[in-house]
Amino acid sequence: MLKLYQFPISHFCEKIRWTLDFKKLDYEVKNLLPGLHVLKTKKLSPETSVPILTHDGKAIQGSSEIISYLDQTFSTPRLTPGESQIKHQALEWEEYIDDKIGVNVR
DSSP: OEEEEEOTTOHHHHHHHHHHHHTTOOEEEEEOOTTTHHHHHHHHOSSOOSOEEEETTEEEESHHHHHHHHHHHSOSSOSSOSSHHHHHHHHHHHHHIIIIIIHHHO
């Protein structure tokens, strides 16, 4: 079972919900309260940030890392292109949107 530990208002967590829905995967959402989230996240991962996805005894942290994990584990449909140059461009766009657009959307 996939479990997503998140803040509901985080655009990083929203990316993961969109990815899970796009791949038509069943998952459970665990909403955490900012500040108190540290109690749970420290048990799952070395960092305290969300999102964290747990699956088959693994904890994957960070939206980009989670998307990569989901593409490797549940390859159809792929979200990230497989071809090297296009993949590089897609990852650059993802980083740009996270850093320049997503933060301002909050």
